[in-house]
Amino acid sequence: MGRDFYKKIFQGIIMVEKTGNKIFNKFNSASLMQATYLASENFQLRALFEAKDDILNNGKYNEINFYRILDGLLDAETERKLIIDALKNKDPLLMEEIIELIDLPYENVIYNIIYIKEQGFIKEIVEEEKTKKEVNGETKVETTLIYKYILNNFSNGFKENFFEPVSIVFDSGYCCNCGWCSSVCPLDAIKVSSDNLEIDQDLCIKCGLCYSVCPRSFSIDQVYNNLYQTNKSLQFSNKIGFYRSSYSGHTTNENIEEVKQDGGVVTALLEYLLANNLVDAIVAVQHSEDLWKPEPVIVDEISDLYKTAGTKYANSPSLNIIDQTKIYDRIAVVGVPCMMKALFKGALFPASIPFFTNIKIKIGLFCMESFSYDNIINLVKDKFEKELSDIVKMNIDKGKFIVNLTSGEELKVPLKEVQSYARDTCHYCDDLTSDFADISVGSIGSQAGWSSVILRSEEGEKIYMDAVKSGLIKSKKLTEVKPGKFLVEKIGGIKRKKCKPIRWKEI
Ligand SMILES: Cc1cc2nc3c(=O)[nH]c(=O)nc-3n(C[C@H](O)[C@H](O)[C@H](O)COP(=O)(O)OP(=O)(O)OC[C@H]3O[C@@H](n4cnc5c(N)ncnc54)[C@H](O)[C@@H]3O)c2cc1C
Ligand code: SF4
Ligand code: SF4
Ligand code: SF4
Incomplete structure (x- = not known):
């Protein structure tokens, strides 16, 4: 079975016009072959490969998409096996020390280490480091957490962790009903509504893809911190995350003025993106037939955009419809912080390639609760x-x-x-300001009729600054308005503190 499976995967992968993964050039062919062979034993690869006909018949992923995902998964698993090999007989190491040890791009090492931890191959050791600091003549002790990683002991019949379908997340009360798992599932086995999640067990192949991408399954805080902390163009606050710059803005467009929630910055940015042909469509939320009940919607005309403006405080499973955007090459997605985290996670795991490559810009709202x-x-x-x-x-x-x-x-x-x-699941959320978005927008920090805007990615910053230059948005620095960034950070910190930890042992 092993060799046959391995051969068939490679035949398929040729279909995705594989040009040879340069990442692996530095490894000798024997260790690379061994790592790839071990990778092909991975439960997700096997479950997917064996269900190939059913997946293609379902129609969500065509043969090219299917092998693209499989190829990504095989590469990512190969990297993980190379990392495991390099960690053999090593003492607990810091992430930076592991990065030094392995000839792979540093970001791949970071997200793969966290994934390998979830698979059960390595253990995370958290140590406290205390440092004394003089503040206003008083000595204060600051505690920093240091994370180290060591291989688990494989001698006593070690088994790789299988990722369960996300029913485990829903049954434990942690699901935030973002809808992402339902878009990703290759067999459309998951139905997510604003207050429910159901899995059709007859369709489910236990591939665990849904669990890998779910924002509530395993934590990616360490991936986020390690990925961005060395980026010199980013500022960091442990209350509002990594960002490039922050502003307070409002739209100059009268159509938006009539329907907007705060400064109308979100709708103005969406209009800018559509009008300048930077995206083909937008995933947003409008009122459904039931007044104030949000309904996720795909918009490709500016006139329809105005129906989406304004905040609906009931939660919307917006990511349910991402798979329906396949006909568009480039989309923007608007959503609350848990959705931004879901999209970020789905671009890293399990295959380090996004499931839907058309998501070009993520606009995240501030959100205390829904x-x-x-x-x-x-x-x-x-x-x-x-x-x-x-x-x-x-x-x-x-x-x-x-x-x-x-x-x-x-x-x-x-x-x-x-x-x-408020929904109980929101008590497990520590993100006020959509840390994982390209652009985050909320009302806290700005005057009435204005929005606070946090620009996080380079693309996000360019889009906002260009929209300002075009005259569609008026903008001031968030540090120059009252109450400004101080209040955003304060409320962001309160949300982090209030957040209840997810404890799987209580299931
Ligand atoms: C549930 C929820 C809670 C919020 N809590 C806070 C808060 O505590 N503090 C704070 O400062 N800001 C909060 N916001 C954000 C704030 O209400 C505004 O959305 C934000 O300031 C942008 O204003 P705007 O005028 O630029 O947006 P607009 O131009 O009016 O556009 C609003 C956008 O929000 C989208 N949207 C509306 N409802 C939802 C929904 N339920 N789910 C996903 N997308 C939706 C629409 O599709 C539209 O694109 C919250 C938003 C939501 C949806
Ligand atoms: S991906 Fe979203 S909808 Fe699916 S289980 Fe996780 S939190 Fe719930
Ligand atoms: S429900 Fe989850 S585990 Fe089951 S087939 Fe869908 S993605 Fe795979
Ligand atoms: S507080 Fe907002 S972002 Fe967090 S889980 Fe609830 S709806 Fe999602």
């Missing part, structure tokens, strides 16, 4: 004695939950009074 649709109805009834049809706008500002009525009246209650209506 509500189930039923709880939005309850909240409006209980706290304001109103129906959803009475409401024209909902907003969270200066610690208050605010509703604007059709009558023109504005009502507000303290945010802490509505917190019990």
Whole structure:
């Protein structure tokens, strides 16, 4: 079975116009062959390969897509086996020391180490380092966590961890209903709604792809920190993540002005992207037939974009529809932080290539929490004695939950009074500002009618600055407005502190 399987995979991989992976040039052919052979034993590769006919019949991935994923997976697994080989008989090592040891691009070493840990091959050892610091004449002790990695002991019948389908995430109460697993699943076995997740066990081939990409399965904090901490063009705050620059902006477009939530920066950026042919379509959210119930939507016309503006505080499983964007070469995706993390994770794992290569720009919103649709109805009834049809706008500002009525009246209650209506899963979320997006936008930090904007990637920064140059957005530095970046960091820090840890042992 082994040799046959191995041969067939390579025959298929030739189809994806493989030009030879230069990453492996520095390894001698014997160790590379051995690593590739071991890699072909991987459970995900086998499960996928054996289900090839069913996957192609399902139609989500065509034969080229299928072998592209398999090729990526085989390369990534080969890299992992080379790393495992290099770690044999070594003491616990820092990530930087492992990077020095292995002739692979440093970013590949970083994400593969974390993946190998999840597969059970290596152990993470966390040590505390205490340093004394003089602050205003007082001596303070600062604790830094140091992460080291060592191979596990293979002598006692070691077995690679199999990744379970994501029902494990949902059944444990950790699923945030982003919908990403459903788009990725090659057999369309997963149905995600705003409050449910179901897996068709007859279709599921236990490939574990859904688990690899799920933002709630295993943590990628160490990947994120290690990947960006050496990038000199980035600033870092442990409360709002890595970023290049930050601004406060508002749109100058009157159409957007009428429908926007805060500064209309999100819709203005989306308009800029479509108008300048930088993307072909956008994944956003509009009202469904049920008022205030969000419905994910693919938009390729500017006039339809205006229907998506404004915040709907009920959660939307927007990433469900990413697989329907295949007809477009380049898309932008708008979503809350958990969705941005899902897309980032899916571009790294399991194959270090994105499942949908057409995602060009990710616009992440700030998000303290979201509500189930039923709880939005309850909240409006209980706290304001109103129906959803009475409401024209909902907003969270200066610690208050605010509703604007059709009558023109504005009502507000303290945010802490509505917190019990928030979804329980949001209590496991530590990201306020969409750390994993290209561009993050929220209201905290800016004056009413303006949006705070955090630019994280080079592409994100260029798009925003070009939209400002075009006159579509007015912009000031976030450090030059009140309350500004200070408040974004403060609330970001509060969310990190309040976040409950995910504990799989409690399942
Ligand atoms: C659930 C939720 C909670 C939020 N909590 C905070 C907060 O605590 N603090 C803060 O500063 N900002 C928060 N925001 C962001 C804020 O409400 C605005 O979306 C942001 O300031 C952008 O304003 P804008 O005028 O530029 O956006 P607009 O130009 O009005 O565009 C809004 C965009 O948001 C998208 N959208 C609307 N509802 C959803 C949804 N449910 N899921 C995914 N996308 C959606 C739309 O598709 C549209 O593209 C939250 C947003 C959401 C969706
Ligand atoms: S990918 Fe998203 S929808 Fe799927 S299990 Fe994970 S959190 Fe839930
Ligand atoms: S549900 Fe998950 S494990 Fe099952 S086939 Fe789909 S992606 Fe694979
Ligand atoms: S609080 Fe976190 S989990 Fe909840 S909707 Fe916002 S980003 Fe997603």
